[in-house]
Each structure stands twice: as C-alpha cells, then as structure tokens.
Amino acid sequence: MLRRIRSDIQAVFDNDPAARSRFEVIFTYSGLHAIWAYRIAHWFFVRRWFTAARMISQISRFFTGIEIHPGARIGERLFIDHGMGVVIGETCEIGNDVVLYQGVTLGGTGKEKGKRHPTIGNHVVISSGAKVLGSFKVGEHAKIGANSVVLKEVPPCSTIVGIPGRVVKFNGKRLEDKLNHNQVPDPVLETFRFMQKEINELKQELEELRQLQQANGNAGSTQDVKQKAEV
Incomplete structure (x- = not known):
C-alpha cells in the first residue's frame, strides 16, 4: 500500500x-x-x-x-x-x-x-x-x-x-x-473550408456561364442589325 x-x-x-x-x-x-x-x-x-x-x-x-x-x-x-x-x-x-x-x-x-x-x-x-x-x-x-x-x-x-x-x-x-x-x-473547420471551396467554384462557373450568355446575346443582336441593313 x-x-x-x-x-x-x-x-x-x-x-x-x-x-x-x-x-x-x-x-x-x-x-x-x-x-x-x-x-x-x-x-x-x-x-x-x-x-x-x-x-x-x-x-x-x-x-x-x-x-x-x-x-x-x-x-x-x-x-x-x-x-x-x-x-x-x-x-x-x-x-x-x-x-x-x-x-x-x-x-x-x-x-x-x-x-x-x-x-x-x-x-x-x-x-x-x-x-x-x-x-x-x-x-x-x-x-x-x-x-x-x-x-x-x-x-x-x-x-x-x-x-x-x-x-x-x-x-x-x-x-x-x-x-x-x-x-x-479541427474536423468541423476542415468541413467548412471544403464547403467554402465548393461555393467559390460554383460562383466561378456561374460567372462564366453569364459571360457566355451575354456574349451570345450580343452576337445575336449584331447579326440582326446586319440583316436589317442589307434589306
């Protein structure tokens, strides 16, 4: 003892x-x-x-x-x-x-x-x-x-x-x-970092799609103007 x-x-x-x-x-x-x-x-x-x-x-x-x-x-x-x-x-x-x-x-x-x-x-x-x-x-x-x-x-x-x-x-x-x-x-902090990375990537993809849509819209407007001028 x-x-x-x-x-x-x-x-x-x-x-x-x-x-x-x-x-x-x-x-x-x-x-x-x-x-x-x-x-x-x-x-x-x-x-x-x-x-x-x-x-x-x-x-x-x-x-x-x-x-x-x-x-x-x-x-x-x-x-x-x-x-x-x-x-x-x-x-x-x-x-x-x-x-x-x-x-x-x-x-x-x-x-x-x-x-x-x-x-x-x-x-x-x-x-x-x-x-x-x-x-x-x-x-x-x-x-x-x-x-x-x-x-x-x-x-x-x-x-x-x-x-x-x-x-x-x-x-x-x-x-x-x-x-x-x-x-x-910290596993919780790591999860939040992963989610923030995914959000940033989604924002970037949306911005690229928006720019592509605007470019297609501008190209379509220019084509219409040329067709009307020829007429």
Whole structure:
C-alpha cells in the first residue's frame, strides 16, 4: 500500500510541471484524492460490501468532482489532471501510466450487458472532454484528442481526433510523451473550408456561364442589325 501511494504521488510529478512539493500534491490534488478513495472503495467492492463501496465513491465524487465506480480496475500511476467531470464506469479497466484530463468519460453506450466500458492500455493519454464509449480496447501508447468521441477500438501507437474519432497518426513518426492540444486538427473547420471551396467554384462557373450568355446575346443582336441593313 505504501509503495502504491508513493507511485501515485510520483506520477503527479512525472506528468504535471506545476507540482512543487509533496505537501502540496498530497493536500491539494483532487485527482490524487479520488484515486486513493477509489482504492479504498474497491477494497470493499471486491469483498462484496457494495453499499459501503458506493458510499465511499459518492463521498469522493462530492469532494473531488471525479466519479470512479468502485468496481473499475485501475493499474498503477494513473494521473488525473484537474479532473472535474471525469467519469469512469464499473467495468472499465485502466492499465499503468495512463493520463486523463478533465471532463473525460470512460463509459458505455447503454446497450451492452456484462462488460460495458472500455479497456485502456498502458501509457494512454486521453485529453480534455474526450468520450470513450463502449466495450472495446484502446491500444497502448494511444493518444485521444480533446472533445473526441471514440466508439470503436483504437490501435496501439495511434492518435485519434474528431466526432466520431478517427485515426490521424498510426505507427508513423515517434510520438511525444504528451499530446499537443493546440495542434489537434479541427474536423468541423476542415468541413467548412471544403464547403467554402465548393461555393467559390460554383460562383466561378456561374460567372462564366453569364459571360457566355451575354456574349451570345450580343452576337445575336449584331447579326440582326446586319440583316436589317442589307434589306
């Protein structure tokens, strides 16, 4: 237990450059408090003391804004940055050295039975507001962009963005340890750019047709004048 507590604290220093001292981390990091409360609740849950486990998880949710079901299985050195709005479902499985940012949901679609929530591999980074919904696996070293909605399996060493999530990097250049949030492609903006390009092309075609019609009209008027002059 003490070894795990030390590794949880070290995970904060490894992932958050703003962490200054162990005292500050222990007493002010809500993500750390939520993980420790989860470990206590999970201890009760596996011994089938379900009500006590849920009470602990709900108290933790009240104080931290992070909801972790006591039935979830979480590995070592999970880091939840800020954490407000994070939800982790009952049958979710999380590997080692995973990073979750605020607003992340690891949930189900409401249609599955049994295993309803995702399995997150080791060294996965899930950015702010991302939703991973369903019973599938997110491969190791995968990175999921902010506000993405992931509904199907994610290959290892890939980067996912968009709604629904799609792979934008896969076994390419070596990925950095952290996802650069400000460099995530915006699929909505790309769609608007494509539509604007189509509109500009249509405007150009209409202008060409108008000019062609005017030229044909002028040629017809000149021909009529010549015919009348000859008469």
